[in-house]
Amino acid sequence: MARRKKLRPALLARRFFFFVAGSLMVGFLAVFLNAVLALYMPRHFSVSIAVGIAVATTFWLLRLVKHPPLLLKNVPPLAAGLCAGLGVHIARTWIR
Numbered sequence: 001m002a003r004r005k006k007l008r009p010a011l012l013a014r015r016f017f018f019f020v021a022g023s024l025m026v027g028f029l030a031v032f033l034n035a036v037l038a039l040y041m042p043r044h045f046s047v048s049i050a051v052g053i054a055v056a057t058t059f060w061l062l063r064l065v066k067h068p069p070l071l072l073k074n075v076p077p078l079a080a081g082l083c084a085g086l087g088v089h090i091a092r093t094w095i096r
Contacts, residue, residue, distance in 0.1 A: 018067040022058050029054035044092060052085025 030050050037046035059077035 014067070018062065018065075022062055025061070026051075026054045026058045029057060045089075047092065048085045048089035051088045052081040054081075055084040056081025 030047075033050035033053055034043075034046050037050055040046075041049075056077045059075070059080045063077065
């Protein structure tokens, strides 16, 4: 059987840092992109597109620094962004 790696405090702190940094980046990018896109298209679509772009950009940057999200290590950033944008679009449609 394969042995599990022990989680050291430095490793936990690094994972926590990148989790918080990634979450904040998605949030700020989504708000900023929504504000820009809302000028050119209906708000319903600008939110979905902004979230999709924010997720894809964050995943790409996290992979660039070699810290992909824990449960989504093998997911391409574009696929994650498309799924997030589609999820937001479906949720906004159902909530109405």
